[in-house]
Amino acid sequence: MVTDYLQTVDWSRAQFALTAIYHWLFVPLTLGLSVLCALMETAYYRTKDPFWRRTTKFWMRLFGVNFAIGVATGLILEFEFGTNWSNYSHFVGDIFGAPLAIEGIMAFFLESTFIAVMFFGWNRVRPGFHLAATWLTAVGASLSAYWILVANAWMQYPAGTTFNLETVRNEMTSFWDVALSPVAVNKFFHTVTSSYMLAALFVVGVSAWYLLRRREQLMARRSIAVASAFGLLFALLAATTGDRSGAVIARVQPMKLAAMEALYEGQEGASLTAFGLLRPEAERRDGKGPHYFSIEIPKMLSLMSFRDADAYVAGIDDLVEGNPERGILSAQEKIERGREVIAQLARYRTALEQNDRATAAEVAALFDPATPEGREFLENNYAYFGYGYLDSPWQTVPDVTLLFYSFRVMVGAGVFFILLLALVWWLNRRGRLENRRWLLWVALWSIPLAYIASQAGWIVAEVGRQPWAIQNLLPVSVSASRIGSGSVATTFFLFLALFTVLLAAEIGILCKQIKIGPDKE
Incomplete structure (x- = not known):
């Protein structure tokens, strides 16, 4: 319900x-x-x-x-x-x-x-x-x-x-x-x-x-x-x-770009689809391509996106499932990092309610960009804070x-x-x-x-x-x-x-x- x-x-x-x-x-x-x-x-x-x-x-x-x-x-x-x-x-x-x-x-x-x-x-x-x-x-x-x-x-x-x-x-x-x-x-x-x-x-x-x-x-x-x-x-x-x-x-x-092009699998030298007719999602998941037919301009998407005709353009599957070879985190990993931030915020509130100054100071250091642990936490975790509220990686699409x-x-x-x-x-x-x-x-x-x-x-x-x-x-x-x-x-x-x-x-x-x-x- x-x-x-x-x-x-x-x-x-x-x-x-x-x-x-x-x-x-x-x-x-x-x-x-x-x-x-x-x-x-x-x-x-x-x-x-x-x-x-x-x-x-x-x-x-x-x-x-x-x-x-x-x-x-x-x-x-x-x-x-x-x-x-x-x-x-x-x-x-x-x-x-x-x-x-x-x-x-x-x-x-x-x-x-x-x-x-x-x-x-x-x-x-x-x-x-x-x-x-x-x-x-x-x-x-x-x-x-x-x-x-x-x-x-x-x-x-x-x-x-x-x-x-x-x-x-x-x-x-x-x-x-x-x-x-x-x-x-x-x-x-x-x-x-x-x-x-x-x-x-x-x-x-x-x-x-x-x-x-x-x-x-x-x-x-x-x-x-x-x-x-x-x-x-x-x-x-x-x-x-x-x-x-x-x-x-x-x-x-990058997800917006991939969705605009219906690009599911990342490619080097990716083509730009000038025109195409998309298949329903169910047919695509059955192993068929994303288009019934398409007119494509070879390598144009890579050239327009990164000014390099052979550049790699991440696809939807890369961004959802991750691609370690390309340094792309999976959406699930980002969700877990976001939930860690939410957990630390809850921990901080609890520490304040219980007057636990040591725990409150420990958490505060994580959110302080002036401390080494703060810089690392903010870059690696807080950058994905919003993902912690998502239920599924495919919600990012x-x-x-x-x-x-x-x-x-x-x-x-x-x-x-x-x-x-x-x-x-x-x-x-x-x-x-x-x-x-x-x-x-x-x-x-x-x-x-x-x-x-x-x-x-x-x-x-x-x-x-x-x-x-x-x-x-x-x-x-x-x-x-x-x-x-x-x-x-x-x-x-x-x-x-x-x-x-x-x-x-x-x-x-x-x-x-x-x-x-x-x-x-």
Whole structure:
């Protein structure tokens, strides 16, 4: 029988996933459209051409609708850490809370301050100050994204921290290790560049609709000129940062990489599966391969992961069962080491209750990085603390099928967007785009595809690190608050209804504003 707490965990996971998915429908457009508005206003400031003022105000209106609803879902997402994940918040709140606090104080306030000038200051402030406000709004949006992604990246790669035995909490020892970790920096650039690409596709798609309707053709062509060049640049950068993400993941989250590729047996010179159809797990365990069929690029996975075409890439079986020849511990060994840490914590609590100072001092030395035994214990045991809460080595394996296909949706769509934006830019430059009605339809329907690809990327990032709330240190199964599952289930359906209404409202308002078109000045 499933305990009420495990039901709470499942409902909390569902609620957080729901909120994150809905929130991410708004964030990428906010990030990219703010920069595109700033670029267009810069064109107006330099040329004094009222056309660019009118065009900027139109796209700014769409940005404002999206921004307002994105803020509402984002606030709910942050509060869920305290309401639904109090064990997690207690364990790492000193670290996780810092970048979120900076985001609120520095970045969000920057956005909220200058966005008022951006929308209502056209005839109230000097043009140069208004342009500065627009750029500062765009900078604030990206800064906000940076600090949130720092917090998320720390969950994937917990750096710059030490464990406090007295409070049973992790505490930050180096702010810069947290803020500038390789995972955080690369996650920021990949997320932002892909968001800029999505916003560019949105502008291209909406402008294509105007060309199809033979309305606002000058605005549509010039908007496409700006957005397609902007989008192509950042689509190429997104591909570059995505390649770098694979190399980072290979080093800090090898199980995620193995699951993304459905790689069960480690290989030297491992191939990258460009496309494949996975077998059900039962068939694979009968001795058949993981794919019914696949198209593979020889040695590409090794090259992308370790910059060496012959490098060894660990498979799922290696990471679960261990591979002593490659220096890979089995998951069972990690579980035993994690349970040793839990046992020592229990021993410490008992010693304090019984006023056994000698035993308490002995245990304290194990958690003190300044002592030789402490350094050894922390490196060899505490590094696997979270494994001690797992029941089975196979719990360390995320959903392979979901990751395998999500990764290919993300990458395949990214390649398609590069080709699409390049073709749209070229034909628009040559004045031939409006006669390619099939391409205009493709551009229009690429808007929902961009959102699907963006969501697929987050599925890879978040599902790929399961079962961990914090990689190796805290599994999701012990992170949730001790509240009734019925309460979480009720709020799940309330949020589902609320977010669906908000999404429908945004789509309706955006479509209405697009049909109305730019204001006449």
